Amino acid sequence: xxxxxxxxxxxxxxxxxxxxxxxxxxxxxxxxxxxxxxxxxxxxxxxxxxxxxxxxxxxxxxxxxxxxxxxxxxxxxxxxxxxxxxxxxxxxxxxxxxxxxxxxxxxxxxxxxxxxxxxxxxxxxxxxxxxxxxxxxxxxxxxxxxxxxxxxxxxxxxxxxxxxxxxxxxxxxxxxxxxxxxxxxxxxxxxxxxxxxxxxxxxxxxxxxxxxxxxxxxxxxxxxxxxxxxxxxxxxxxxxxxxxxxxxxxxxxxxxxxxxxxxxxxx
Ligand SMILES: Nc1ncnc2c1ncn2[C@@H]1O[C@H](COP(=O)(O)OP(=O)(O)OP(=O)(O)O)[C@@H](O)[C@H]1O
Ligand SMILES: [Mg+2]
Numbered sequence: 631x632x633x634x635x636x637x638x639x640x641x642x643x644x645x646x647x648x649x650x651x652x653x654x655x656x657x658x659x660x661x662x663x664x665x666x667x668x669x670x671x672x673x674x675x676x677x678x679x680x681x682x683x684x685x686x687x688x689x690x691x692x693x694x695x696x697x698x699x700x701x702x703x704x705x706x707x708x709x710x711x712x713x714x715x716x717x718x719x720x721x722x723x724x725x726x727x728x729x730x731x732x733x734x735x736x737x738x739x740x741x742x743x744x745x746x747x748x749x750x751x752x753x754x755x756x757x758x759x760x761x762x763x764x765x766x767x768x769x770x771x772x773x774x775x776x777x778x779x780x781x782x783x784x785x786x787x788x789x790x791x792x793x794x795x796x797x798x799x800x801x802x803x804x805x806x807x808x809x810x811x812x813x814x815x816x817x818x819x820x821x822x823x824x825x826x827x828x829x830x831x832x833x834x835x836x837x838x839x840x841x842x843x844x845x846x847x848x849x850x851x852x853x854x855x856x857x858x859x860x861x862x863x864x865x866x867x868x869x870x871x872x873x874x875x876x877x878x879x880x881x882x883x884x885x886x887x888x889x890x891x892x893x894x895x896x897x
Contacts, residue, residue, distance in 0.1 A: 649676075649711055649712040650673045650674055650675065650676070651676050651710065651711055651721075651836040652697060652708060652709075652710055652838070653672070653673045653712075654670060654671060654672040654673075654707075654708045655671055655706055655707055655708075656669055656670075656671065656705055656706035656707070657669070657671075657672075657693065657705070657706035657707070658670075658705040658706055659692050659693075659701060660704050661692075666687075666689045667693050667696065667703075667857075667859060668689075668860050669860065670689075670693060670706070670857065670860065671861060672693070672861065672864060674853075675836070675852075676836050677834045677835070678853050679827060679831055679836075679850065679853070680836075680839075680852070681840075681847050681850070681851040681855070682838060682857060683840075683842075683854055683856050683857070683879065684857040684862075684880075685879070688857050688859060690809070690857060691727055694724070694809055694838075696708070697715075697807070698719070698722060699715050699716070699719065700724075710805070711804075720801075720803070721804045722804075722805045722806075723797075723799070723801040723806050723807070724798065724808075724809075725791075725797075725798050725806070725807070725808040725809065725811060726794070727810050735783075737782050737783075738778070738780065738781060738782070739778050739781075739782055739785070739793050740762070740765055740766070740769070740779065742782050742793055742794075742796075742797055743768055743769055743793065743796045743797045743800050744761065744762075744765050746768070746797040746800030747764070747765065764800060765778075765800055766778060768799040769793070769796045771796065771799060772792040772795050772796045772799070772826060773792065773822055774792045777793070787815070788815035788819040791819065792819060792822065795808075795826060799826070803835070804835055805837075805838070806835060806837045806838070808837070808838070808839040809839075809840045810840045810841070811823050811827075812841070812843065827839070839851075844884075844888075844892055845891070845892060847871055848871065848892075849893075851867055852867060853866055853870075854867050854870050854871050856875050856878070858878075858881070862875055862878045863878070863879075867895065869895050871892075871895045872894055876889060876892075876894075877889075
């Protein structure tokens with residue numbers, strides 16, 4: 631039987647749709663004595679958008695970073711499409727929390743997007759015309775094509791966020807992990823970002839995003855994962871986004887009046 635390059639890559643082989651694109655098992659992460667994430671299981675469903683919701687300091691960013699292997703957990707593991715993270719890491723695109731990135735060093739926007747092609751380019755690979763075209767197409771998708779030659783440090787926060795998303799797109803991943811993609815962006819940028827995420831979902835890709843705005847959970851997401859160091863609940867928004875689960879997650883820090891205004895599932 632002929633083995634094509636594509637099948638060697640593993641992407642084009644028919645993949646069992648019931649296997650989770652990301653399954654986290656027993657994950658515990660600690661920076662000091664107290665764990666920031668404790669014994670967490672998380673199972674993302676293919677082709678769906680999941681919101682990770684919880685208060686400041688709940689371990690949301692830590693969970694994403696540990697699931698990606700950026701920080702090592704004390705215990706637990708992440709399986710990507712049922713395989714080791716190491717062998718599948720290239721199938722995940724990550725957009726970090728904006729405040730955590732320092733863009734003072736001079737880099738052009740187009741070069742930031744080309745970083746997403748690193749694996750294809752290899753260590754010594756030359757950027758060819760078709761790479762540049764692909765990067766520009768990704769910038770176009772987020773409405774930033776005209777900024778390709780600008781310095782990233784000279785862009786506004788919302789514009790930078792769009793560029794990070796373009797970098798993630800250029801990777802052509804299956805799973806997109808975003809840490810607060812809507813933080814500090816205006817309504818137009820928020821709409822542009824959500825449109826891109828929804829189009830990824832239409833292509834069958836899986837999206838998970840840390841999200842603080844409870845008012846848009848129902849409109850934007852299919853599934854929700856509630857965390858406060860430990861997992862509180864996970865499942866479809868229609869059944870899991872309840873006042874009871876929010877109370878458990880925020881420990882009374884949300885006023886009832888605030889909760890009353892939300893489009894919640896019947897709890
Ligand atoms: N590099 C670090 N060193 C030490 N402690 C850390 C570090 N990063 C995070 N922490 C601590 O771990 C806990 C979880 O932090 P994390 O950034 O994961 O929370 P978060 O849910 O993403 O919060 P936010 O909504 O504010 O972004 C917090 O108590 C935080 O102070
Ligand atoms: Mg965070």
